[in-house]
Amino acid sequence: MRSGYHQRRREVPAHARVVVEPGRWMGEDDPVAVIDYEPGRLTRIPAATQLAVAPDRVSDHVLRPTWTRMRAGEVLAAAVCLGHPVVSRAPADGHVTMVSRRLGYVYVREALGLVGAGAPPVTVDVFPDMSLPKPVLHECLLVREGDEVRFGQALASANAIRLWKQTFAAGKAAKSGESCVAPVGGLVERIDLDRRTITIRPKETASFIAAGVPGRVTAVNQDGIDIAVHGLRFVGAYGTGGEAVGPLSLNDRPESGTVWVRSGRVTMDELVAARDCGVVAVWAASVTYEDLRSFLGDRPLGTVSRAGAGPVAVVSEGFGEFRLSPTVTEALRGLRGRRTLVDGATQLRAGAIRPEMIVIDEEADKGAMAGRDSSVVKSSSADDWPTPGTEPIVAGDKVRCFSGKNLGLTGRAIAPPRQGQLESGLKTLLVEVVWADGGHDVVAARNLARLAPAAERGGQGHGRDS
Amino acid sequence: MELPSEPPVGEGPSIPSLTRWIIAVDVGSTTTKGACFERRDEGLVLRAVEHAPTTVEKPFEDVTIGLDEAIRRLGEVVGEKFGTGEAGGSGGKGRPDVTLVATSSAGGGLQMLACGTTQRFSASSAHRAAMGAGAIVLATLSPDDGLSLAQKADLVRDLRPDMVLMGGGFDGGEVPSFIAELADLLRTARPRPRLGDSFRIPLVYAGNDAGHELVEDVLGEQFIIHRVANLAPGPRKENPGPAREAIHRLFQQHVMSQAPGYGKLLARVAAPVLPTPGAVAKAVDLAAKTWGRDVLAFDIGGATTDVFSVRRGRLARSVSANLGMSYSALNVLQRAGLDRLLRWLPGDDATAVTAAVANKTLHPTTLPETAFELRVEQAVAREALWLALEDHVEMAGGGLSDGPGVPLVIGSGGVLSFAPRQEQVVDILADAVGAGRAVEVAVDDRFLLPQVGALSTVAPGLAVEVLERHSVKRLATVHGRGDKR
Numbered sequence: 046m047r048s049g050y051h052q053r054r055r056e057v058p059a060h061a062r063v064v065v066e067p068g069r070w071m072g073e074d075d076p077v078a079v080i081d082y083e084p085g086r087l088t089r090i091p092a093a094t095q096l097a098v099a100p101d102r103v104s105d106h107v108l109r110p111t112w113t114r115m116r117a118g119e120v121l122a123a124a125v126c127l128g129h130p131v132v133s134r135a136p137a138d139g140h141v142t143m144v145s146r147r148l149g150y151v152y153v154r155e156a157l158g159l160v161g162a163g164a165p166p167v168t169v170d171v172f173p174d175m176s177l178p179k180p181v182l183h184e185c186l187l188v189r190e191g192d193e194v195r196f197g198q199a200l201a202s203a204n205a206i207r208l209w210k211q212t213f214a215a216g217k218a219a220k221s222g223e224s225c226v227a228p229v230g231g232l233v234e235r236i237d238l239d240r241r242t243i244t245i246r247p248k249e250t251a252s253f254i255a256a257g258v259p260g261r262v263t264a265v266n267q268d269g270i271d272i273a274v275h276g277l278r279f280v281g282a283y284g285t286g287g288e289a290v291g292p293l294s295l296n297d298r299p300e301s302g303t304v305w306v307r308s309g310r311v312t313m314d315e316l317v318a319a320r321d322c323g324v325v326a327v328w329a330a331s332v333t334y335e336d337l338r339s340f341l342g343d344r345p346l347g348t349v350s351r352a353g354a355g356p357v358a359v360v361s362e363g364f365g366e367f368r369l370s371p372t373v374t375e376a377l378r379g380l381r382g383r384r385t386l387v388d389g390a391t392q393l394r395a396g397a398i399r400p401e402m403i404v405i406d407e408e409a410d411k412g413a414m415a416g417r418d419s420s421v422v423k424s425s426s427a428d429d430w431p432t433p434g435t436e437p438i439v440a441g442d443k444v445r446c447f448s449g450k451n452l453g454l455t456g457r458a459i460a461p462p463r464q465g466q467l468e469s470g471l472k473t474l475l476v477e478v479v480w481a482d483g484g485h486d487v488v489a490a491r492n493l494a495r496l497a498p499a500a501e502r503g504g505q506g507h508g509r510d511s
Numbered sequence: 512m513e514l515p516s517e518p519p520v521g522e523g524p525s526i527p528s529l530t531r532w533i534i535a536v537d538v539g540s541t542t543t544k545g546a547c548f549e550r551r552d553e554g555l556v557l558r559a560v561e562h563a564p565t566t567v568e569k570p571f572e573d574v575t576i577g578l579d580e581a582i583r584r585l586g587e588v589v590g591e592k593f594g595t596g597e598a599g600g601s602g603g604k605g606r607p608d609v610t611l612v613a614t615s616s617a618g619g620g621l622q623m624l625a626c627g628t629t630q631r632f633s634a635s636s637a638h639r640a641a642m643g644a645g646a647i648v649l650a651t652l653s654p655d656d657g658l659s660l661a662q663k664a665d666l667v668r669d670l671r672p673d674m675v676l677m678g679g680g681f682d683g684g685e686v687p688s689f690i691a692e693l694a695d696l697l698r699t700a701r702p703r704p705r706l707g708d709s710f711r712i713p714l715v716y717a718g719n720d721a722g723h724e725l726v727e728d729v730l731g732e733q734f735i736i737h738r739v740a741n742l743a744p745g746p747r748k749e750n751p752g753p754a755r756e757a758i759h760r761l762f763q764q765h766v767m768s769q770a771p772g773y774g775k776l777l778a779r780v781a782a783p784v785l786p787t788p789g790a791v792a793k794a795v796d797l798a799a800k801t802w803g804r805d806v807l808a809f810d811i812g813g814a815t816t817d818v819f820s821v822r823r824g825r826l827a828r829s830v831s832a833n834l835g836m837s838y839s840a841l842n843v844l845q846r847a848g849l850d851r852l853l854r855w856l857p858g859d860d861a862t863a864v865t866a867a868v869a870n871k872t873l874h875p876t877t878l879p880e881t882a883f884e885l886r887v888e889q890a891v892a893r894e895a896l897w898l899a900l901e902d903h904v905e906m907a908g909g910g911l912s913d914g915p916g917v918p919l920v921i922g923s924g925g926v927l928s929f930a931p932r933q934e935q936v937v938d939i940l941a942d943a944v945g946a947g948r949a950v951e952v953a954v955d956d957r958f959l960l961p962q963v964g965a966l967s968t969v970a971p972g973l974a975v976e977v978l979e980r981h982s983v984k985r986l987a988t989v990h991g992r993g994d995k996r
Contacts, residue, residue: 056665056668058661058664058665058699059664059699059700059701060661060699080661083659083660083661084659084660084661084699087688087691087692087695089686089688089691142695142698142699143691143694143695143698143729144729145724145725145728145729146728147724147725147727147728148686148721148724148725148728150686150725152691152695154695195659195662198657198659199655199657202655267701268701268703282873282874283869283873333862333865333866334862334865334866334868334869335861335862335865363866363869363870363873363874364865364866364869364870364873365862365863365866365870392671392705393838393872393873393875432564432566432568432571432876433564433874433876433877434563434564434876434877447874447877448870448874448877448878448879448880448884449879449880449881449884450881452870452874467878467879467880467881468880468881468882469878469879469880469881469882469884469885469931470882470885470931470932471878471879471885471929471931472931473878488880489877489878489880491564491876491877491878492874492877492878492880
């Protein structure tokens with residue numbers, strides 16, 4: 046575990062409008078970026094032809110930089126041809142998104158304004174160009190009245206192959222792959238096959254991205270917004286899901302909205318109970334592969350887990366039957382109720398990312414606000430994850446084991462490494478270790494990480510003492 | 512590991528420009544393996560073989576740290592100071608009497624994004640082509656995937672793909688609108704590479720002609736665009752071969768070279784750093800030529816398994832980018848299935864087996880301490896080799912020789928080279944080739960095949976000698992076992 050300021054990044058979509066600047070203090074729910082609109086259809090403008098210029102010169106004539114909003118009909122590019130002005134106009138409200146110098150095209154992305162609660166219903170025409178009979182039109186529908194639909198979701202699909210099974214005429218009329226999409230997210234209020242329309246009652250759409258954690262904005266760039274948050278960081282071995290924030294709980298039973306810590310192995314029943322009662326994240330010492338596999342269902346369990354892929358669950362030691370160190374458990378008990386962030390993102394291969402938990406110290410934030418020390422820890426979770434076998438071990442070193450029954454144990458090397466043979470028959474360098482609970486073992490040097498340098502920085506608290 | 516005094520190999524005339532010491536290092540995804548040769552008046556002597564963990568991950572993120580550690584250990588064994596940065600070739604900073612040659616597969620494992628017109632047609636063709644090239648497909652995107660542009664952009668940004676494959680649209684005609692949509696999506700999402708912030712992600716374009724112009728135009732600065740023949744040139748036609756080959760090539764040329772510290776490594780070596788599979792391919796080809804027989808070789812690493820075959824003089828090679836002993840152990844379990852794994856582990860508890868496999872994935876540099884852990888690793892190896900040979904036959908058209916004579920099967924990689932008993936290696940390889948064929952099995956027990964390949968670029972004569980005397984140890988002639996292929 047490491048105390049200090051830790052950097053979190055809020056990624057923002059390219060079309061979002063950033064509303065903060067470096068140095069600003071943010072509350073957890075404060076917006077860092079606003080999304081005014083959703084990107085809609087992409088329209089190609091044959092600008093080289095319209096302007097009578099060479100394709101590679103089109104970009105010289107485009108008047109609106111990319112991502113600049115413009116209204117339908119506004120001039121987006123202009124030239125002079127035979128002494129007369131010629132222009133290309135925006136076909137819809139939107140922005141220039143791409144200019145192809147080879148083809149002489151300008152692409153305009155339509156901007157669909159986001160609606161709030163109480164907005165009027167939106168009616169969509171279903172395949173107005175096709176003369177599909179009513180039963181065939183019904184066959185094309187992908188939604189029913191009462192369904193909730195997302196922006197851009199297909200409402201109906203005219204698949205010629207499928208429709209040919211209905212009648213030859215229907216198949217002929219359909220344009221294969223043609224689909225009718227929802228221009229706005231909401232509830233399907235009415236489907237009128239006589240009028241060939243679908244009416245959607247818009248639903249309020251979140252239109253800002255919140256800071257997520259209390260902290261200070263340290264950087265704003267095209268990749269996102271960096272926020273420094275003060276707290277105590279714990280690094281785990283493997284996680285699933287994205288990021289979640291809630292008060293820290295070490296109770297025996299899961300509580301809604303909390304980050305629930307289990308000091309031993311978390312079972313499938315506990316994971317399900319946690320999910321069902323609305324726990325935002327589970328942090329446990331271990332889990333069995335079978336339980337995690339069953340809990341995740343179809344989601345992949347591999348070298349990479351990512352945000353937005355379901356509930357957040359992290360194991361700090363590994364798979365099997367392990368416990369958190371008493372030191373770590375005690376430290377966490379003292380922090381019960383604190384706002385805690387858990388990020389389950391994991392990448393085990395090169396460019397490693399390990400899951401992490403930050404118990405937020407809001408008092409320290411206020412101190413830094415008042416001008417006290419606020420230097421940001423730039424290290425990532427993987428920096429605090431020791432790699433076994435990378436540093437030579439000498440007698441007296443504090444070590445942590447990463448293999449077999451001793452996985453997660455910390456102890457002290459009591460003799461210099463010597464060549465020897467493991468029970469597996471492998472010949473390698475062996476180290477004699479006394480564990481924190483007084484136990485004693487001989488372990489492959491390759492399976493031990495030296496903790497001494499980390500201890501000097503403040504200690505590698507993850508791991509178990511016995 | 513100090514080696515007993517051995518007869519010198521090679522002759523001076525073939526290496527007039529080489530120095531007294533030659534250090535050949537293979538930077539693997541998990542382990543950096545070094546071999547130290549000394550030139551003496553009478554020839555070249557293999558003095559030591561030493562390994563160190565590869566330091567591609569945080570907190571190190573520099574493969575030369577592991578390299579220096581391996582070189583330091585070599586120096587300790589031979590009584591020389593090959594300290595940090597001292598062993599070098601052309602860089603000028605290194606000891607002038609040391610030549611360093613290297614191969615690398617650090618940063619291995621391939622994750623791809625597949626894109627196409629519709630989920631049912633070209634997107635699924637792209638998905639199959641990427642899978643066929645041995646990649647994990649992180650997502651398959653198309654206009655009908657049910658996601659909005661903003662959702663897709665978020666997804667693409669989260670995924671950190673190593674490479675993108677874009678297909679779709681029949682040849683001839685205009686730029687299909689979905690190509691413009693996908694181009695705009697990738698441009699907007701700015702997917703970040705897994706390795707190296709300045710790295711440009713390779714994009715294999717296997718779509719219609721006109722779309723290529725647009726893709727090159729708007730994504731050329733952001734991606735390394737590589738155009739290949741259309742994946743689906745017409746209705747009901749699929750042509751995945753060129754896309755697969757391009758994926759293989761780009762993976763080796765671009766993705767692996769993004770391992771942190773790779774640039775520093777390049778500055779210190781006497782010859783270009785060969786991708787490990789390329790170096791092993793040279794060595795296997797050399798073995799087939801030297802011994803005049805067909806050869807099948809496996810190189811099983813932490814993240815990837817490479818298979819090479821030479822049949823009647825034709826070399827074929829494949830990379831199964833997600834079959835391996837550590838980083839990819841869970842993938843082996845998931846692809847093979849627990850039942851197949853357990854058939855090699857009678858009497859062992861299934862939960863303990865899966866925990867051992869999963870923990871090896873979490874802690875990839877660890878060694879098996881107990882007999883149980885070793886059994887599990889060897890079971891994973893059997894399944895990984897079985898699957899990798901399946902991929903090899905399908906992807907590269909290679910495989911075990913069907914001609915007269917007994918083919919040679921060579922195994923390389925930690926799980927084989929470090930196996931405590933040679934019978935275990937014989938068993939693993941016999942099970943991997945499958946029942947019904949007599950084969951001679953051999954092991955590269957000092958991990959020297961990549962070095963043989965690397966040496967062949969600066970001293971071909973020596974490479975043959977090292978291959979014959981030090982690298983390939985022939986173990987037994989056996990009948991293949993296990994399932995029939």
